Amino acid sequence: MTLHCQLASVVDLDQLSLELPQGFQLAVKVVVGLFLFGVALDIRIDDLRDVVRRPWVMVVGLVAQYAVAPGLAVLLTLALDVRGSVAIGMLLVACCPAGNLSNLLTHRARGDAALSISLTGLSNLLAVVLTPLAFAFWTALNPRASDLLRDVSMDPWAVLGEVALLIGLPFALGIFAAWRWPAMAARARKVVEPGALVLLLFVVVGGAAAQMDVLVNYLGLVVVPIVAHNALALAVGYATGRACRLPPAGVRAMTFELGVRNTALGVVLALGFFSDLGGVVFVAALWGLWDVATGLALATWWRRRTVGEPELVASSRA
Helix, strand or coil, X not given: CXXXXXXXXXXXXXXXXXXXXXXXXXXXXXXXXXXXXHHHHCCCHHHHHHHHHCHHHHHHHHHHHHHHHHHHHHHHHHHHCCCHHHHHHHHHHHCCCCCHHHHHHHHHCCCCHHHHHHHHHHHHHHHHHHHHHHHHHHHCXXXXXXXXXXXXXXXXXXXHHHHHHHHHHHHHHHHHHHHHCHHHHHHHHHHHHHHHHHHHHHHHHHHHHHCHHHHHHHHHHHHHHHHHHHHHHHHHHHHHHHHCCCCHHHHHHHHHHHHCCCHHHHHHHHHHHCCCCHHHHXXXXXXXXXXXXXXXXXXXXXXXXXXXXXXXXXCCCC
């Protein structure tokens, strides 16, 4: 009887349809916009020069983010033999860029904040094109995910437009505000970053609470993939930093850049295009909570340890 129920739950997860209120979806989009606006407010000319000074680090970071990490995620979905919707959710999150949560965690961990902001800015600029392309490429390599996507009516141009709107517009507005009104941007930065994080937690927790009865039934099917994938992403970031021979502060920045994704963007895309595939939404939403928990734990642990290169630790943007 128990085995039969478990198998039924596994099958139903791919067919589960989540109809969340339009207000909730709008709230998530607003939070994503605030996140990207906050990222752009943090970008200064000196940070962009850092991209030019260390182009090879940027290239390696981008390759690791859009090729190595998703590639390993595909292998993980096959090794764990997850359902198709869960695999789609994992790869969707893996192909999202980092948000300013990675910058906050890097700062808390006494990491190289300039490197973190540069990588975040560059990856978000390129995500308008790379996120849809990477997602389409990597999901095609998982047979279960690929089979499910054939039954989903998804216009690639619609995905591109959604990503451009969610990333490009607030990012451009933030860069313009930081350039045109630097004093205002410096003050707004102190409110936007923590405010967006708090709003994200409220929105994700609120959405999870609204679907708690369904969530409980399927929690066991997504917990292990989420925990394993999160650990894998952090490990890829750490290994990339070490492979680039970065100092400890740089390794910490790279770890969070590749290990902490913009799960809010993943939730918006999941709700917009995969609401009929329950596993996609669950993975994106629950990963957001787990991302914050593991990221804060690691940043707090690192904060108590000597960095070794204090000159690389960016000071607070007071």
